[in-house]
Amino acid sequence: MFRLIKKVKTGKRAGFITTRNGVVKTPFFMPIATKGAVKSLTPEELKMLGAQIVLGNTYHYVA
Structure with missing residues (x-):
């Protein structure tokens, strides 16, 4: 799931991606x-x- 924190006029975005293993800050x-x-x-x-x-x-790993 992506959660948007900030977006600017140029289209750049910052946010968080939540996974089963934790949270990743974007961009990354x-x-x-x-x-x-x-x-x-x-x-x-x-x-x-x-x-x-x-x-x-x-x-x-596939044979």
Whole structure:
């Protein structure tokens, strides 16, 4: 569920996305984890960059 906090004339928006695992502030940086891992960044670097969520896939598990 998305909850809008602020919108400006240019169309930019700020808000919250609520998931089963918690709340994510928007806008946010979302790295992509292909084959289950974010390439070139350690978990510590992701935290330092402020990543609140990682988009991953599990296609590599399908035989």
